[in-house]
Amino acid sequence: MYKKLQSHAINIRKNIVAMITESKSGHPGGSLSGVEILTYLYFKEMNINKDNLDSKERDYFILSKGHAAPVLYATLSEAGFIEEKELMTLRKLGSKLQGHPDSKKIKAIDVSTGSLGQGISNAVGVAIGAKIDNANSTIYTLLGDGELQEGLVWEALMSAAHYKLDNLVAFVDYNKLQIDGNNEDVMGIKPLDKKFESFGWNVITIDGHDFKQIEKALQSEKETKQKPTVIIANTVKGKGVSFMENNAGWHGSAPSIEQRDLALNELENMRKGCL
Amino acid sequence: MGLATREAYGKALVELGKENENIVVLDADLSKSTKTADFAKEYPNRFINAGIAEQNLLGMSAGLARYGKVPFASTFAVFATGRAFEIIRNSICYPKANVKIAATHAGITVGEDGGSHQSIEDIAIMNSLPNMSLLVPADAKETNEIIKYAAKHVGPVYIRLGRLNSEDIFGDDYKFEYGKGVCLKEGDDCTIISTGLMSAMAKNACETLKEQGINVRLIHMPTIKPIDREIIEKAAKETKFILTCEEHSVIGGLGQIVASVTSETVPTKVIKLGINDVFGESATPKELLQKHGLSSENIVNIIKANI
Numbered sequence: 001m002y003k004k005l006q007s008h009a010i011n012i013r014k015n016i017v018a019m020i021t022e023s024k025s026g027h028p029g030g031s032l033s034g035v036e037i038l039t040y041l042y043f044k045e046m047n048i049n050k051d052n053l054d055s056k057e058r059d060y061f062i063l064s065k066g067h068a069a070p071v072l073y074a075t076l077s078e079a080g081f082i083e084e085k086e087l088m089t090l091r092k093l094g095s096k097l098q099g100h101p102d103s104k105k106i107k108a109i110d111v112s113t114g115s116l117g118q119g120i121s122n123a124v125g126v127a128i129g130a131k132i133d134n135a136n137s138t139i140y141t142l143l144g145d146g147e148l149q150e151g152l153v154w155e156a157l158m159s160a161a162h163y164k165l166d167n168l169v170a171f172v173d174y175n176k177l178q179i180d181g182n183n184e185d186v187m188g189i190k191p192l193d194k195k196f197e198s199f200g201w202n203v204i205t206i207d208g209h210d211f212k213q214i215e216k217a218l219q220s221e222k223e224t225k226q227k228p229t230v231i232i233a234n235t236v237k238g239k240g241v242s243f244m245e246n247n248a249g250w251h252g253s254a255p256s257i258e259q260r261d262l263a264l265n266e267l268e269n270m271r272k273g274c275l
Numbered sequence: 276m277g278l279a280t281r282e283a284y285g286k287a288l289v290e291l292g293k294e295n296e297n298i299v300v301l302d303a304d305l306s307k308s309t310k311t312a313d314f315a316k317e318y319p320n321r322f323i324n325a326g327i328a329e330q331n332l333l334g335m336s337a338g339l340a341r342y343g344k345v346p347f348a349s350t351f352a353v354f355a356t357g358r359a360f361e362i363i364r365n366s367i368c369y370p371k372a373n374v375k376i377a378a379t380h381a382g383i384t385v386g387e388d389g390g391s392h393q394s395i396e397d398i399a400i401m402n403s404l405p406n407m408s409l410l411v412p413a414d415a416k417e418t419n420e421i422i423k424y425a426a427k428h429v430g431p432v433y434i435r436l437g438r439l440n441s442e443d444i445f446g447d448d449y450k451f452e453y454g455k456g457v458c459l460k461e462g463d464d465c466t467i468i469s470t471g472l473m474s475a476m477a478k479n480a481c482e483t484l485k486e487q488g489i490n491v492r493l494i495h496m497p498t499i500k501p502i503d504r505e506i507i508e509k510a511a512k513e514t515k516f517i518l519t520c521e522e523h524s525v526i527g528g529l530g531q532i533v534a535s536v537t538s539e540t541v542p543t544k545v546i547k548l549g550i551n552d553v554f555g556e557s558a559t560p561k562e563l564l565q566k567h568g569l570s571s572e573n574i575v576n577i578i579k580a581n582i
Contacts, residue, residue: 056342056343102369102370103341103370104370104371110341111337111338111341111366111370112365112366112369112370114365115361115362115365115366117330118334118337118362118365118366121330121331121334121335121337121338121362121366122334122335122337122338122341122366123338124331124334124335124338125334125335125336125337125338125339125340125341125342125346126338126339126341126342127338128323128335128338128339129299129338129339129341129342129343129344130342132299132320132321132344133342151330152330152331152334152362155325155326155328155330155331155334156331156334156335158326158328158331159325159326159328159331159335162326163323
């Protein structure tokens with residue numbers, strides 16, 4: 001049923017691994033954990049295409065965890081917003097593909113992000129703008145779990161509930177790991193669902209790698225009025241590459257050529273398995 | 276005495292709101308002090324209170340600008356540029372977001388609230404950011420002009436406003452020109468370059484000095500960034516020295532900006548009158564100005580000692 005999406009997801013994962021290997025730097029772990037979420041949004045959910053980027057009556061996506069730029073670039077390439085060959089320029093001098101997303105350089109990038117906590121705050125602003133204009137736009141954002149430690153996130157969450165932004169949907173890429181290790185060892189963020197609930201949000205918890213659950217969550221979100229929705233997506237850091245999975249060490253390091261080939265091989269085998 | 280620049284700001288916003296439906300105004304629980312409450316009353320659906328959360332105030336403003344709105348965000352200068360600095364940097368200046376930051380209660384004339392609330396470093400901080408324009412009006416008329424200009428300017432603008440009533444120096448026919456200094460008085464003995472409420476004091480000082488036979492050129496500088504290099508270089512060439520006057524630290528303020536222009540092309544003596552690398556304290560605005568030598572009398576004394 002989701003074969004086409006699964007195939008896009010594998011292409012996106014392969015490009016994430018390839019581009020970070022080529023640039024010799026970047027963040028593979030948290031890029032790979034968000035693949036299904038971005039794939040579903042760009043291929044099934046969002047009203048956004050190359051021709052409506054200048055229109056206000058479209059959907060918006062803001063990558064609040066900006067260090068996962070490779071998953072955004074690879075998805076934008078897969079969806080035809082940027083050319084695939086550009087992916088290999090990641091982080092190089094003169095490239096449109098900056099280390100963290102730069103809206104000045106790529107039209108399809110709605111907001112420049114990278115400094116954690118700011119994307120969700122920007123998303124609240126976009127959502128208020130759309131409310132003022134009575135526009136039929138939904139604003140989607142993807143937060144990291146470690147990112148929730150930023151104070152600004154909670155200022156933004158408070159304001160989204162206060163202004164009853166039911167046109168705002170936040171995903172949490174809950175892979176449980178950050179640079180220094182487990183979230184709960186570095187700075188505990190549990191209980192996530194209760195925290196969001198007490199801040200006035202509609203909370204849905206899912207497996208963030210299951211397209212069916214993503215679909216169901218987004219359908220139920222549409223029925224919620226007067227409240228913003230958060231989808232807490234349980235994910236696996238480094239998902240799809242066996243030696244990267246659940247390993248904080250792959251937060252911000254690039255694979256070697258040998259590791260890349262191993263990973264690409266695994267991903268190609270996965271395609272055979274699911275098709 | 277005329278209106279405080281913050282009051283002129285509040286009035287200008289209401290006028291702008293009528294002309295331009297894209298104007299939205301944000302505040303952080305200080306709308307009665309920053310005077311955005313007038314706009315909130317007139318256009319409640321275009322006023323957003325962030326509560327006491329300055330980072331989100333500026334973050335939401337960036338999002339509204341992304342959506343095509345023209346947000347004016349207000350709070351005290353010390354919180355806007357201090358608490359929310361990195362949001363201004365990464366969410367506003369880096370992507371060149373069309374956000375206007377109208378920061379009130381700048382400088383020591385905040386008065387009784389004391390040093391914690393007196394911004395002496397906001398010009399230095401904002402001037403260091405690429406893509407930022409930095410404007411400091413001297414009186415109510417100029418504030419009105421600057422607010423209307425800022426709404427048309429595409430890109431980030433920081434407008435520095437004061438709490439204290441300021442002396443009117445401009446007539447109804449005054450037109451603000453972006454990036455240009457304003458020669459308030461010709462003269463060839465020496466030059467005063469001033470900004471904000473110091474321009475009125477400098478004007479009075481120049482009149483006193485004229486009576487004593489000293490002919491001072493007075494340049495008011497409403498645009499701090501981009502700075503008017505030409506008018507500074509001309510003054511440096513044609514007059515003996517320059518005195519800068521500002522209600523801001525002498526570190527990173529107008530004085531250093533002027534000195535950095537002259538040092539490159541027309542090396543000239545630049546004397547800086549401002550806050551001498553100390554924090555403020557509680558007192559009446561008048562007492563504080565006096566204590567820091569920000570007065571017409573002190574300007575007269577400095578000029579006479581150096582001529």
